[in-house]
Amino acid sequence: MWYRSKRDEEPPAKPAGSPAQPEQKEAIPMSTYPTRTSDIGSVRAGALIGKSLEITGEIRGAEDLVIDGRLKGDVELPEHRLTIGPSGVLHGKVRAREIVVYGTVQGNLEASERVEIKKHAKVVGDLKAQRPVIEDEAYFKGNVETIRAEAPKQPAPAAAQAAPAAQPSAAAAAAGGASAPGQSSGAAAPRQENRKG
Secondary structure, eight states, X not given: OXXXXXXXXXXXXXOTTSOOOOOOOOOOOSOSSOOOSTTGXXXXXXXXXXXXXXXXXXXXXXXXXXXXXXXXXXXXXEEEEEEEOTTOEXXXXXXXXXXXXXXXXXXXXEEEEEEEEOTTOXXXXXXXXXXXXXXXXXXXXXXXXXXXXXXXXXXXHXXXXXXXXXXXXXXXXXXXXXXXXXXOTTSOOOOOOOOOO
């Protein structure tokens, strides 16, 4: 097993008179994940504003955005991530799910989840986020407001449990029929407490 010679590993030679058959190999899949060939152009991480681009105006979108150029205007990506690259400069208000700043921003930042101001980044403006992060050596001038995550609202289980608890006491009062001496029939019975002491 360990000391095989090359002669042992070679397949046996075919006789010269037999017809040549193509060698069959086992098919090995290239990827175990399914691929979509028709959507190759639309499958990408997000949009990019390059270093040489300068834009004036408002940007709204439904995909992640990376800004490496200059932008004068507001950005609104309520369910996506905005990244200001190291050479990116933004003058305007930003609202997104996540905001990551490596470059320069002059304006207010509002994120539903997180704002990160990375090392050597510069932000002048107010910051409002659930999880604000300002790294060492980052420049930030403004106010920070943390917002709490809104818990999903559930139906009030206490009201549903209180209604069945009230029904047995009403049924007991109706079954008793007569009231105790000294009490009128419309008054509720006083609560008795058992205290040890």
